[in-house]
Amino acid sequence: MNRILSGMRPTGKLHIGHLYGALSNYVKLQKKYDSYYFIADLHVLTTNYEHTETIRRNRVEVMLDWLASGIDPEKSVLFIQSKVPEHTYLTLLLSMIVPLPWVERNTTVKEMIRDLNLREKASYGLLGYPILMASDIIIYKANYVPVGKDQVHHLEITREIVRRFNNLYGNLFPEPQALLTEFPSIPGLDGKKMSKSLNNDIKIADTEEETTRKVMSAITDPAKVHLGDIGHPEICTIFKYHKIFNKEEAPQIEKDCKSGKLGCVSCKKRLAEKLNASLKEIRNRRKSLAGREKEITEIFEEGSKKAQKVASETLKQVMYLMKID
Secondary structure (H helix, E strand, O other): OOEEEEEEOOOOOOEHHHHHHHHHHHHHHOOOOEEEEEEOHHHHHHHHOOOOOOHHHHHHHHHHHHHHOOOOOOOEEEEEHHHOOHHHHHHHHHHOOOOHHHHHOOHHHHHHHHHOOOHHHOOHHHHOHHHHHHHHHHOOOOOEEEEOHHHHHHHHHHHHHHHHHHHHHOOOOOOOEEEEOOOOOOEOOOOOEOOOOOOOOOEOOOOHHHHHHHHHOOOOOOOOOOOOOOOOHHHOHHHHHHHHHOOOOHHHHHHHHHHOOOOHHHHHHHHHHHHHHHHHHHHHHHHHHHOOHHHHHHHHHHHHHHHHHHHHHHHHHHHHHOOOO
């Protein structure tokens, strides 16, 4: 069976963009592939090394969201990156063979430095994060990495590193392929990319009341102020949500918005009802899991042991081929 690998940085409770953009896909893929999903806590340090006090708690929050969403530890290996030190060992070995221009040309790093205003705070770890990412993938000899079309280029440096290692030392690693998936694009409440840092998200763990309040505060069509005004749903964030969470009624909502028959307040209320209904089962599971955090942590500890067995064997093969063992 082909193997897939994917991970998420633990930066807090996950939002509906994560749920419908990635987690729902993880649930489907675990039925078809040998699935490895990890919490990428070491990657948090690349940009947030000054504030590590929340990492442990955030790992638990991610665990709760993953399990509540239907990711099954009986079907997938669920683990914590930092619990498998072989990742960092392989990263060091790969860093010896990766040419400096490969990491310097990385536009993602440049964008992160700009967007997070890091400048002189940008670390060696941030510059080299693509090598850690490559190690995460190839230490399990993953055949596929699920990504959206706009993320395919992120995988290319991993493929380049694989080709370089195989040419230098022997054909050990498969070149991981992008498993293209249709991730629905869910904007934030302000129309920008949904992000916890922008405070424009709806979290999986939010209550119905919190969700409704957030929906009612969302930006809509600025030209539609009063009931009867002609709307432009194609530019409205709320209508984009309807197309994802209220597919059956979306065509009629679009028609009524354009005719002026449907006002923004009513439109938002209908969305809040549908969104809360779609999240109810997941939220109920999350509440029940929240009282079993020790048990849940043990699931990821056991998964980390399973992952380490695979990673350890791969690292032994790497060291043998590089003639350092």
